[in-house]
Amino acid sequence: MGLINGLHDAMKKGKGKDVLGKTLSDLVDYTAYHFTQEEELFKTYAYPDYLPHKKEHDALKSQAVDLREQFTRGELFLSNKTVLFLKNWLNGHILGSDKKYGPFLNAKGVS
Numbered sequence: 001m002g003l004i005n006g007l008h009d010a011m012k013k014g015k016g017k018d019v020l021g022k023t024l025s026d027l028v029d030y031t032a033y034h035f036t037q038e039e040e041l042f043k044t045y046a047y048p049d050y051l052p053h054k055k056e057h058d059a060l061k062s063q064a065v066d067l068r069e070q071f072t073r074g075e076l077f078l079s080n081k082t083v084l085f086l087k088n089w090l091n092g093h094i095l096g097s098d099k100k101y102g103p104f105l106n107a108k109g110v111s
């Protein structure tokens with residue numbers, strides 16, 4: 001995902017610390033926007049796994065807010081571990097649950 005890759009690049013250039021706060025804010029915005037759009041589609045087309053999928057969204061959204069708050073309080077430090085965690089955190093959802101609804105929506109004529 002672009003946001004996290006940008007953070008990784010900045011880190012390699014020694015500028016990661018400046019970028020972490022912005023990346024976390026962008027993550028909060030991204031998850032709120034992208035997840036809401038998905039949920040609207042699910043409701044429109046009566047996706048049967050709507051509820052468990054929404055639960056995952058809600059957990060990820062509140063985790064994103066938590067991470068941003070930890071950073072604001074000075075409790076979140078940039079490290080390879082942080083970047084790896086962020087990568088796996090969102091990719092896990094995008095490559096897991098998000099992959100499952102594609103065929104369902106395609107069958108409804110949504111590409």
Ligand SMILES: [Fe+2]
Nearest residue numbers: 038057097098
């Ligand atoms: Fe999703």
